[in-house]
Amino acid sequence: MTVEALVVTAASNATLFSVQALHLSQYKRFGIISPQPFVNSGQPAQGVYLNWALPDGMTQGIKKQGANNVDYPFLPNRWMIVRFSADASVPRAAWIVESDYWFGSNQPSDNRLVNSMFINADDSGNPQISIIGQAYDFDSWTENGQNSELFLNAVGNSDPMFTAYAGNNAFVFNFVDPYTNANAAEMSYMVCGWYSNPQYDPLYNQPIPGVTGWTTEQDWLDLMTQLQWSVGSEAIADNIDLTNAMQAAANWLAAQGITPLPGLLGTLCAQSLCHGLVFDVQWPGNNVEPPSNVPVFNSTDKSVPYVAAGNTSTDCMAAFMQWQLNYNNPNPHNPGQDSDVELLLEAFNYKMLPQPGAVMDTPELMNAMHNAWFGKLPGGTIWVVQTQPNNDKAKSTLDSNQQPNTNAPASLTPQQATALANLNAQQAAYDADCRQLISMQVQLYADWMKMNLDPIAPIKTQLAATLAAVNVLIAQLSADEALINAAHAVLVADLSTANLQVINKPGNSFYTPNDPVFLVNNAKRSYKRGEDIIYSKDNDSLFVRFTGQFIKSLQVNTGTSEVVVNGSVVCPPLLITNQVPKEIPALLTEAYLLDTTFANNIAQIAMQQTNPPQSIINTIQQQQTLIWNAALDSSLDQRTLEQISGFNPGDPLFHVPSKIGVWQWQQPWNPLYLEWQVNFYQAVDTGLSQWVFDGSDYSWGGGNIPVNNQNQQPLKGRSLLTPVQAVTLQSQLQDFLNTYKGQMLPNEYIPLKDVLNGVGDWDVLSQTLKGLTMQLIQWDIQQFGYIPTTPEYAEPMEYVPGNPTQVQAVGHGMPIVMNGTPFYPVRAGFVEILQLWVVDDFGQVYDLNPSTSSGGGVPNPMPPIPAIGFEPGSYSLNLQLPQYFQLPPRVIQGSRLDFNFVSANNDAVLSNQDVATTPICGWILPNHIDDSVSVYDNTGQILGELTLMGATGAQHAQWVAAPLIGVSSMKIANAHLQSFVQGLLGNTGNDEGSAWSGRALANFMLTIDETLWSVDPLGERDNQNLSILIGRPIAVIRASLQLELYGNPATDLTIAKTGQNYNGNIAQYSFDTQIGNIDLTGDGVMGYFNADNYSQFNSVHYGEVVTPASPPYVVNSFTKLQFLAESPSYITLLLDPRGSIHTSSGILPVLEIILPDLYVGDVMNNMLLEFKTGPLIMDTQTWKVPLPAGAGLKWSWLQPAQVEEELAWTEVTSLVNQTAAVQLPINSPSIREGKLKLTGALGSQPSIYFFGVNNFTVPYTIPAGITAQLSWAAQGASATLTIDKGASVSVPLNSAGYAFNGSGTQVVTLAVLDGTGAVAQTIPITIITES
């Protein structure tokens, strides 16, 4: 336990203090509770202020297995403080702090700096508020709390800094020694803490709430691990450290005449004792100013603080390093040369570091960054069906990571399908109601608060209405839950007989924008809290000891002999009572031996003389600190060091305590809070006319930044500072660079090394400006709420639906109801930093931008280093920092872009893996060589093609029905597919397109063609070979798209707006949305038709349409979406199914949707392909036709003819492959044009596409002495090659050259297998000796 002492004398005046207690007295008056930022609380009274950091194991929550919530252990509530000194002028003194002393209606009589208050519920749940914490002189104290109920934990008052900040814990975890001596002196303090009621000790064996309990040794060890405590290394043979500790405890108990408890209770520890020592505290004399470690703004040295502002601490870190390396502290390797360390660090952080030489600003990295700028809320549930897990072993090993048998869509009966669709509809309504309930509970809470503040009639009416509505909704939800459960049960039963199962998938998530993050450098971070294990070399635990392992003596070499000095001689006996732990005198003795200021005393005793030589004193001091000084950089074993240091000679059981508990004094500085005040300038209209959306985010395009008094809103708050981000990044970076040890670090990565090696300043602290954003919708989340106690309000407010989708919002924050408070549902504007304070646990303040004017008053705005996304307008980082940073438009309330696949036949039905709900309307296959588009239905049946016809310059699109099975465009079954065709024809009643259609089709073809240039998704679909043969089939897919708010829209909460339900016109904002992204190679979207308008194709790429159709067919505008739309927008997407769909709107993270493979797989395999072929010379008697190579492909010839003026087709199915072999025609050949038709055999079956000998033709006759090269291409799971009667050899599925030697005639067989079957091909090879 780290104890620190702040020395305050009457002359202390250099440091600003801000020590404030929670204003809990305001609780029942509905006032502001949390301390306000920038309050100068004045100089504290002189004395020595002690503040101790509780062990991490006690301050960190423990999440038990299976539990939803986190339990916080109770905290020690009794503390003994002993002041002692080698300096005779300072008498030894001892005090007791009762942390949980409850003043109730009394007031403390001492003159304390703040009255720390606590709120606690009484037995009936009513909040009780009191000042807590009392200190006593040890001699006048008696224990009364052996059996009392403890209530303190690390999140007391819902305040995570409860145990740390001086304003909250005066005389709780904090003590003031009112030392006022005018003369200089030095002193030391020891602090010991324990539980007045040992049942609340986390080590206690009997479970009570908050305590885990244990029965076996293993339980105890697990508990210790949970608490991050360890008595030594368990890895050592027989756990010798624990055995020794237990032995030491037994010895000590025996010496004290204490009978141990029976069993493990007597040998293992069931009680904890926290102790810490701060020694060599220098009191300069009451009229002398003590030193200070608070950083000061100093522009002459390098200690000027910089503040980076960004969406995440990583962004801030990256921007800060960019600034440091390129401008503030230029790169030593390339002075004057900018290095893009910002993107390098971002890429490193997102594990997307490019290979040297590659570009860094990939859209993928930008997306990863953008996605980190949001918080996530669950988006409900969608039910889908799937076939039962496939038990086929071969199959399951092939795709063990996949959902069972996802390759086939389920096939439901109409009854099942209806049941499933209903379940989904019910679930969607229920999820929406749950979200609505949460938003209305917030509203109810706000109304209730307002009523308490200002019980006027309109508020009462509003409150009653909200309460009634919430109650109605709750009743509705409980009923709906039952209905959903019943519907689900019925469906499950119904499906089980059909070998189908219904599973739930998460719906699209909701997102909230993060608050901005500030990063501050040169604030001097501290390791006092949360870093207990910092000195643990071997494991991740704090080293702790058993009773009896104390240091009792020190062996001193006097130069002539070795003298053992017993601590009890150095330390005058401490008289204690039975009310404090018996270990305390021993710990005090140990403290004397560890305190270097007692080295002189120890030397006197050892030497038996009053003026021992300084060299002996120095040696003793070295012995006392040897273990700390050596341990950090020595490979020496801890035990060896302990023995070298001369403590407890001959005692194998003792241990030196962890360094965190033995602290040489210096004035403390432990930054805790960032207090911030900024001016926010809202700048947005509902059309977002001044913000430019570039497909991924908005940037300011409105010219001069509008900052003026009209739109200025000062915002302020107090946030906790943390160094975690920097620490993590630093160590990851170190690990990464270590991988290059011994090798050359690529030039591109050198900036990473620079930032690691101190060109960058790693003394950084960062914090989210928590609550900034919510203040814009009038919610102050810094406050903790007053929770109503009357069931009338408490119950509906706290009701959690059976399927909770969010933790309760009530009780976190407070509405800001002052009239005139602006209400901005969309955050968009600019931020100016006005004032920043860093406050430490003693309340010391570091003012980051003190006023430059001598009169004080007006703070000096600090220019921020803007991180990515925060650069105002077109600013890019340079030496001159901007006055403002930008906050591009974000919707403050939780929102989502809900993208779902819907049934191709019915927009109202979500795709649920039932084959009838497939979102695929059909397929198109563009043929870029002759500018035509083949159109298929969703089973892969060809319907016809759109092609250009007519004279050059006057071409029109023409629908040509496919041979035999094709249909007229008027008869295409799927409405969307038909509309697509008819939209291109510009004609709904004729297969011949309008005059407009020729250009439309040409434009369309060009756009698709050029889109395919950069859209090259190498997805993991099976059909890689398909595109080589026929191009890329594009799916025509139906989907719904909607911008949704999480629950009801937030409303203006000010008293004046009560009952008006004013939501800031959120519905009028229209947000650009991009569907598909041409810059992402994994994206497969070609474009889409919006809102059933098939006369206009929204392409992801506009291309260079030289002669656009008029009106244009291909456009490239973003789709505008609005909240609170009556129904979703429906779109028909053209998608290369190997790629995914990215939707981005700037205001939300990029949503990536993948079309489930099960809709695609078989269809693509069965797709019937026709190739216009001819002129071909062929023998039409025997139908000899040259056919593309490839085993297993089935071909037929479609021969057109005119029958009664109509085109009629004949299909010839038995074709003879015409090869290069001499086959002199028997019959007169003729020249034919027609279509070659290919069916099946692509993909699912194992196939051999080619197998032969390089450079030779069939029959293979190879001169002797030549090494022939076999080559083959096959598809399947594995392949083997067998040469003649030899053994089969495993070979790859594709080979360009497999050496073959032989003689005579040999038969070579290639066999390919997969889970579904096998195929083999054999070739004879003859080796001849003549040439």
Next chain:
Amino acid sequence: MNTQPNITQLKNYLNMPEVQALLKDIALPEGQVQQWLGRLMLLTDVPFQNIIADTRLIPTESLRFFYVDPTWIDALMDGALSVGSDTSLDLMFTEVMASVVKVAGTAIAAQIRAGLLGIEPDNAAGVLPNPNQLMSGLLFRSSIVSDWPGLHIVPTYADESISPVPLRFEKIGGDMILIIFPGIPESVVIQQPSQALVFGVMDGNTETEFDIYLRGIGVGGFATGAEIVVNKEPDAVSFSSTDTSFFRAGGNQVLNVNTIMGTLATQMQAAGALTGSLSPSEFALQLAKTPEEVTFSNQTLFK
């Protein structure tokens, strides 16, 4: 609106001559493709109907000389290279690369036969054959092809730099041989295989007539082995199959050596090429029969 017309940029980039030059340097497809193209260039793997569409074009016992139409080969290459072209990007790439790939294919074409014969291809020194060099060939459908394995077909070229090794020399069916020459030969000689020395007589003017052409034996100014020419005509002994004095009795068409030798000696003495009688070796010289060969001269080249 998307603000990044990156496709346009890419297009312009690919159209830059430097980029195209670089592409040609580095993006040559792997050997297998060139192998395939080289083979195609020699009409390997071309469906037979596209070479001979109708039987009447090459009846039995016929010989057809042809030129290989470079335009047709170009079209074939284009077709081959268009496999897998999905987009105009692929098309553009193919256009850029076509010429390089074709040159590479030509080199392979020249290597294929040389490789089979185990000799150094002519382009081994790094000199690629001119891809625009006109190729020619012949198709020979005859029982000679099936009856005389190892038929020699030897081209001679006016341009001596052209390799005499044909690019393709392949029996493609029982009685059909396809030969492709790397240029246009001046003449092509078709020879019987010359495995051994045989005795025989030559066919005469009629079906029943045989000729024995006389050869000098180093007497009377007639060099040994040289044809004896009298009055600018080769001197020969002719006899008819019905002339019984030249055959032994028995009707088995066995020559009567005595009669023949006598007749030959008389005729040679008359020509002044013999004094006395023929020794057995001198007689054998008269009856040694050289392999038959036919020479086809290219009429067009000398006009």
